Amino acid sequence: MGSVGAKDVPVLLSPEGIRVDGRRLDELRPLRVVAGPLHRADGSAFVEWGANKVMAAVYGPREVHPRHLQQNNKAIVQCKYNMAAFSVDERKRPGLDRRSQEISKVIAEAFESVIFAEEYPRTSIDVYIEVLQANAGTRCAGLVAASVALADAGIPMADLVPAVAVGKVAGEIVLDLNKAEDNFGEADLPMALVPQSGRLVLLQMEGHMTREELSHALDMGVKGCQIVYDKMKAALRDRYSAARPAEVAA
Amino acid sequence: MDSGHLPGHRTRGREGRSSHPSGDRTLVLPGEEIPSDGLRPGSGTYRVHGKVYASVLGLVAERPPFIQVLPLSGRYIPKAGDVVLGTVTDVQGTFWLLDIGAPRWAPLHMTGTPWKVEIGETDRYLRVGDAVAVRVENLEATGRIGVTMVGDGLGRLEGGTIITVSPARIPRVIGRGGSMIQSIQSLTGAKMTVGQNGRVWVDGTPEAIGRVRQALRIIDLDGHRPGLTERIQDLLGSRSPDVTIPRLPAPPAEREMAIPDDDGPEPPDEP
Numbered sequence: 001m002g003s004v005g006a007k008d009v010p011v012l013l014s015p016e017g018i019r020v021d022g023r024r025l026d027e028l029r030p031l032r033v034v035a036g037p038l039h040r041a042d043g044s045a046f047v048e049w050g051a052n053k054v055m056a057a058v059y060g061p062r063e064v065h066p067r068h069l070q071q072n073n074k075a076i077v078q079c080k081y082n083m084a085a086f087s088v089d090e091r092k093r094p095g096l097d098r099r100s101q102e103i104s105k106v107i108a109e110a111f112e113s114v115i116f117a118e119e120y121p122r123t124s125i126d127v128y129i130e131v132l133q134a135n136a137g138t139r140c141a142g143l144v145a146a147s148v149a150l151a152d153a154g155i156p157m158a159d160l161v162p163a164v165a166v167g168k169v170a171g172e173i174v175l176d177l178n179k180a181e182d183n184f185g186e187a188d189l190p191m192a193l194v195p196q197s198g199r200l201v202l203l204q205m206e207g208h209m210t211r212e213e214l215s216h217a218l219d220m221g222v223k224g225c226q227i228v229y230d231k232m233k234a235a236l237r238d239r240y241s242a243a244r245p246a247e248v249a250a
Numbered sequence: 251m252d253s254g255h256l257p258g259h260r261t262r263g264r265e266g267r268s269s270h271p272s273g274d275r276t277l278v279l280p281g282e283e284i285p286s287d288g289l290r291p292g293s294g295t296y297r298v299h300g301k302v303y304a305s306v307l308g309l310v311a312e313r314p315p316f317i318q319v320l321p322l323s324g325r326y327i328p329k330a331g332d333v334v335l336g337t338v339t340d341v342q343g344t345f346w347l348l349d350i351g352a353p354r355w356a357p358l359h360m361t362g363t364p365w366k367v368e369i370g371e372t373d374r375y376l377r378v379g380d381a382v383a384v385r386v387e388n389l390e391a392t393g394r395i396g397v398t399m400v401g402d403g404l405g406r407l408e409g410g411t412i413i414t415v416s417p418a419r420i421p422r423v424i425g426r427g428g429s430m431i432q433s434i435q436s437l438t439g440a441k442m443t444v445g446q447n448g449r450v451w452v453d454g455t456p457e458a459i460g461r462v463r464q465a466l467r468i469i470d471l472d473g474h475r476p477g478l479t480e481r482i483q484d485l486l487g488s489r490s491p492d493v494t495i496p497r498l499p500a501p502p503a504e505r506e507m508a509i510p511d512d513d514g515p516e517p518p519d520e521p
């Protein structure tokens with residue numbers, strides 16, 4: 001990106017197996033999850049993942065606009081992923097583009113498969129993901145934030161959905177690509193999974209991997225998701241553990 | 251929680267969510283397994299391969315023959331008989347649509363009002379933005395929420411302002427047998443109507459409304475901690491209020507839905 005020209009490809013992996021940012025092959029970047037930072041939304045979450053900063057807000061279930069999207073047997077899940085103009089080095093032209101539409105779509109579909117939408121017919125559950133600062137892996141960070149925000153909004157669903165990207169860098173399979181690895185590596189494989197059932201609800205790939213590498217990458221991703229999952233749960237526990245339902249004492 | 255006391259009757263009425271002290275009340279998140287001990291999965295749960303999991307964030311409660319999760323967040327889920335406060339969002343020829351904070355807008359038919367409304371003249375009685383107190387009458391499987399404005403204490407709300415708290419806190423706003431709301435009213439001189447959907451209508455002097463707003467904010471943010479009654483009485487009561495709290499500047503004349511001032515840093519501290 002920006003200052004790094006295509007000519008000077010950085011050394012992505014040291015002979016000792018240490019990555020550009022000092023991580024081992026199967027190490028995540030530092031991850032911080034905060035549940036419920038916003039008060040106007042029904043649910044919200046903030047995720048700081050390496051140099052990524054992502055805010056997610058959830059509204060609903062609420063009336064569907066425009067009306068014709070309404071489904072009379074279940075709620076619809078709408079997602080809008082957006083990158084702020086200032087989220088990258090070179091100012092990004094604000095608004096919808098092909099990339100953000102694609103990401104919005106795959107994230108909405110990931111959530112459709114876990115949300116119990118039949119409980120709220122003719123309504124919409126709206127998920128907004130705003131990337132404030134980007135450094136590779138924003139679709140995973142956005143999905144993680146949105147999933148915590150959905151739980152914060154009290155939306156019924158099968159499970160939280162942790163996500164992580166695995167990739168291939170300098171011939172090795174590595175967990176959680178950063179920007180340099182994403183740009184100059186050989187493959188990128190974002191995935192999201194439902195821990196309760198073990199099902200994958202998002203899996204995309206850019207670049208090339210052999211069959212063996214793919215299966216190794218998936219194993220590594222599942223382990224990474226488990227760590228992310230624990231952080232998501234800790235964030236929600238942190239916000240709600242002090243709470244008691246008013247009904248108990250009323 | 252303040253007590254060993256058994257939960258009082260009345261406040262929440264009917265199928266009394268309050269009246270079973272049983273259950274372990276642990277916090278669960280969506281996807282977490284709940285030991286069910288042979289109990290059947292109730293609301294807020296689902297079952298796969300004979301195991302029960304939570305589907306919402308909340309507290310586990312055993313209600314034999316069911317095990318359920320009481321949600322700690324989320325929108326107001328309407329119940330028949332609840333009095334709720336709403337604002338008009340749309341006017342049609344024979345009915346109005348009300349936003350009551352539920353997943354859907356609730357239609358209020360012209361026959362459900364104390365007035366003799368002619369077809370097409372609905373907008374002479376209520377317009378978009380007007381606030382009303384209504385009662386939830388029937389809930390249909392389609393999610394439609396039928397409401398009526400015929401009954402005691404129901405009708406158009408004139409003057410005053412609406413303050414929003416979490417619907418889960420409404421029993422705390424009311425207090426045991428109505429004790430909390432009565433003491434807030436008598437200590438501030440304000441007039442209040444409480445909706446089960448988390449909206450509270452308040453009328454009185456600007457100063458009184460400001461103090462009620464502070465009291466409700468404490469209940470909303472901090473209502474789960476013990477000694478709530480004492481803290482509210484300290485805030486509003488015999489002690490000089492400016493020792494306890496920074497006074498709010500008299501709020502400008504507010505209409506309709508006032509946006510609650512709820513995004514301050516943390517619960518206000520108690521000296």
